Amino acid sequence: MKYLCLIYNEEKNVAALPAAAVEAIADECVAYDEVLAQHGQLVACERLQPVSAATTIRIREGKVTITDGPFAETKEQLGGFFLIEARDLNEAIRLAAKAPPARLGCVEVRPIWEYKATNRSGR
Numbered sequence: 001m002k003y004l005c006l007i008y009n010e011e012k013n014v015a016a017l018p019a020a021a022v023e024a025i026a027d028e029c030v031a032y033d034e035v036l037a038q039h040g041q042l043v044a045c046e047r048l049q050p051v052s053a054a055t056t057i058r059i060r061e062g063k064v065t066i067t068d069g070p071f072a073e074t075k076e077q078l079g080g081f082f083l084i085e086a087r088d089l090n091e092a093i094r095l096a097a098k099a100p101p102a103r104l105g106c107v108e109v110r111p112i113w114e115y116k117a118t119n120r121s122g123r
Helices: 011-016 019-038 089-097
Strands: 002-009 042-047 055-060 063-068 077-085 106-111
Touching: 002 011, 002 089, 011 077, 019 042, 019 077, 077 089, 089 106
Parallel strands: none
Antiparallel strands: 002 077, 002 106, 042 077, 055 063
């Protein structure tokens, strides 16, 4: 089963770290991604640009509204993700707990809704 692991942190806290510390964590992330890939568990992973680069789009009553920034004001911001294959939620949690960014913020583990080819509606 696939699980999306969403990485959240406070951008201001990461920005306050020395560049060498941020680089070290990034290197740890790459190494951990390689471990997951070697075990056939990594499907995809990416680091996101800061929320200042985000754009939110809403359509209400046929009208499109575009807003700079994230959808909601939160203490922690979405900073990246990794998509993994795991036997079950317990294994997904175990894998997410080893992700270096969990030390700076948190990692939300969410199962992917696996659609059948004939049923893309999600119902």
